[in-house]
Amino acid sequence: AQSVTQLDSHVSVSEGTPVLLRCNYSSSYSPSLFWYVQHPNKGLQLLLKYTSAATLVKGINGFEAEFKKSETSFHLTKPSAHMSDAAEYFCVVSLYSGAGSYQLTFGKGTKLSVIP
């Protein structure tokens, strides 16, 4: 079975300290992986995507993620948290579902709190 697991439902960091949001995936094929962010009462915004090019992917707002095949991980990091980073983050895998179609499967989300 193919799936995506976000290891923490809630992460709390102090402003100015590093952020680490963990994601592991399970896939029989080479996956395409994404991180989406959802700010309170807002829609979903794409942070970054991995589609089998460089394993270190840079996204918007200073976020990065590294694809590690040996660890089946795609953790999201940021060197220094800002108050505006407080949001819910979703790790997403795009899976081939047959008939030439790709579908998204979402993790359960990690809520990031940033303490002043």
Add this chain to the structure above:
Amino acid sequence: EAQVTQNPRYLITVTGKKLTVTCSQNMNHEYMSWYRQDPGLGLRQIYYSMNVEVTDKGDVPEGYKVSRKEKRNFPLILESPSPNQTSLYFCASKREVGVIYGYTFGSGTRLTVV
């Protein structure tokens, strides 16, 4: 502006009263999909459509119907809503079925069924 538009943004209804949430995209996208978002469960796919008149079930289709009579519209129909369908709903589209990324999401519809 290229976008996916959902209406309404907020809806409170009573059990059993049929309702429709509309979704429209102006990008001539081939693929459209509906998700529901529940706390601690992430987003789960309800139905998707690979083109006009082509729809299929996602992971949680029970209690929902969809139609795709024209390319730009993909309404979500709840024939007899129940309280367990209280959720935040997102519509999404992408240019082609076979494309891995390039999804555009709507702003969401918060539905409460009492």
